[in-house]
Each structure stands twice: as structure tokens, then as C-alpha cells.
Amino acid sequence: xxxxxxHVDPSEIGEQDGPPVEEKPYKIIFEANKCFGAGxxxxxxxxxxxxxxxxxxxxxxxxxxxxxxxxNIAAAEACPAKKDRGIIHVVDxxxxxxxxxxxxxxxxxxxxx
Numbered sequence: 001x002x003x004x005x006x007h008v009d010p011s012e013i014g015e016q017d018g019p020p021v022e023e024k025p026y027k028i029i030f031e032a033n034k035c036f037g038a039g040x041x042x043x044x045x046x047x048x049x050x051x052x053x054x055x056x057x058x059x060x061x062x063x064x065x066x067x068x069x070x071x072n073i074a075a076a077e078a079c080p081a082k083k084d085r086g087i088i089h090v091v092d093x094x095x096x097x098x099x100x101x102x103x104x105x106x107x108x109x110x111x112x113x
Contacts, residue, residue, distance in 0.1 A: 010089070010111040011096040014062055021093045024063035028072060029111055031087035032056060038080050041088055045075035048088075059088075069099075076100035085110060 010029050018027065028047075037055030041048035047068060050057045064072055072090050077100050079086035086101040089111055097107030104110060 010109050010113065011091060015093075018063050018093075024065050025093050026064045026069055026072070026099070027091050027093050028059050028062045028064065029089040029091055029109070030059060030062070031081075031089075031111060031113070032058070034081050034087045036081060040078040040080060041075035044078045045071040047072055048075050064090075073100040082112075 035056045039050040041057050042050040047059050076088040076090050079088050081087040085103045090100040098109050
């Protein structure tokens with residue numbers, strides 16, 4: 001178990017249980033604790049469902065391939081949480097670069113845990 005003060009690298013989250021990178025080269029990192037239920041993600045992507053009871057969205061899957069990339073990018077870019085910086089992050093597992101929303105414009109992960 002990680003120490004409370006230990007830094008967690010978001011690019012490592014889920015990797016031990018994930019499918020091979022060759023099969024699903026992209027992954028979703030979701031800061032669920034910051035979701036306020038705007039539902040923009042569910043409007044943009046069939047991978048996202050907004051739970052009307054909890055007000056929290058969630059993806060059907062966290063690992064995706066090219067066929068699901070565009071609509072998950074649209075969901076990440078539409079998310080208004082964190083003052084429009086978004087809480088849905090689409091990451092290229094091969095390079096650990098953030099594809100979307102990429103508010104810094106340089107591929108660095110904008111997850112702020």
C-alpha cells in the first residue's frame with residue numbers, strides 16, 4: 001500500500017490489470033472525485049454514462065483502441081470540470097503523453113492528485 005505522502009504517477013494507474021498496449025494503446029484516467037455531473041462526456045461519447053442517482057459519470061472501459069479514440073477525446077475536451085481543464089484524460093500508453101485535454105499543449109499529464 002502506498003504511503004499517504006508518496007507521489008502516485010497517474011500514468012501507472014491500472015497498468016498492472018490492463019490489456020496489452022498493442023491491443024489497447026490508449027487509456028482513460030478519470031479524476032472521479034472532481035466530477036460534478038455536467039454530463040458533457042456522455043453527450044460526446046458512447047463510452048461514458050452519467051449516473052442520474054449519483055450525478056457521477058463513468059466510462060464503460062478505461063482502455064481503448066483507435067476505433068474509440070475520437071469520441072473519448074471529444075468527451076475529455078468537453079468536460080467543464082477543473083475550470084474547463086477537464087478531469088477525463090486520454091493518454092497514449094506507448095509514450096505516456098496526454099492526448100486530451102492537454103491544456104498545457106505539451107503532452108504532460110494534467111492530472112493533479
